[in-house]
Amino acid sequence: xxxxxxxxxxxxxxxGTARNDRTNKSAxxxxxxxxxxxxxxxxxxxxxxAVLWRRIVKMLTxxxxxxxxxxxxxxxxxQEVITYRRAMDSVEDLGLIMINDKGAxxxxxxxxxASDSMKNIxxxxxxxxxxxxxxQKIIVEDYTPLAITKKRPRKKQTPxxxxxxxxx
Numbered sequence: 001x002x003x004x005x006x007x008x009x010x011x012x013x014x015x016g017t018a019r020n021d022r023t024n025k026s027a028x029x030x031x032x033x034x035x036x037x038x039x040x041x042x043x044x045x046x047x048x049x050a051v052l053w054r055r056i057v058k059m060l061t062x063x064x065x066x067x068x069x070x071x072x073x074x075x076x077x078x079q080e081v082i083t084y085r086r087a088m089d090s091v092e093d094l095g096l097i098m099i100n101d102k103g104a105x106x107x108x109x110x111x112x113x114a115s116d117s118m119k120n121i122x123x124x125x126x127x128x129x130x131x132x133x134x135x136q137k138i139i140v141e142d143y144t145p146l147a148i149t150k151k152r153p154r155k156k157q158t159p160x161x162x163x164x165x166x167x168x
Contacts, residue, residue: 010065011129030067033057040075046082053078065128077124080117087114 009027012018039053056074060066066074090110100106125131 005127008065008127014063014065014129030069032064033061033066033068033071036061037071039078040071043075043078046079048085049078049082052081060128070128073124073127077121077128080120080124084114084117084121087111087117 009018009023036054036058039050043049043053053074056078057066060070060074087110091108091114094108094110096108096111097105098108122131
């Protein structure tokens with residue numbers, strides 16, 4: 001399929017671009033995650049992984065974008081960010097140019113690893129609204145996960161209530 005990938009409906013709603021005529025009514029829905037989950041073992045093993053995990057999961061649960069199906073994508077995202085950081089540390093330590101065993105100058109292979117990780121990071125970041133261009137389009141009002149939203153019975157307002165509300 002050519003063209004841009006489809007934007008998740010949650011992002012369309014937050015950005016205010018959702019339209020009923022373009023909504024897939026039969027799209028699968030997955031249970032929302034309502035609390036910050038512990039980092040998986042693969043993330044805990046990475047230096048800085050658990051901190052990054054908590055920050056991202058907290059952000060996504062706050063705006064209601066984290067489904068149980070997305071957890072693996074967040075795990076991959078964290079792994080890619082840590083890989084990028086480690087590769088760039090290597091470039092900083094060894095430099096952009098290295099000398100191979102034959103004495104020829106070559107580009108530091110860690111730079112390619114960092115570049116590949118950055119491509120993966122950006123692809124996942126666009127899907128979840130992490131980039132500045134997607135983030136500026138998101139409007140988050142007081143989000144309450146749908147499963148815990150309760151309708152309060154509406155109290156019938158008296159004329160005194162209305163006057164107090166408008167300070168008349």
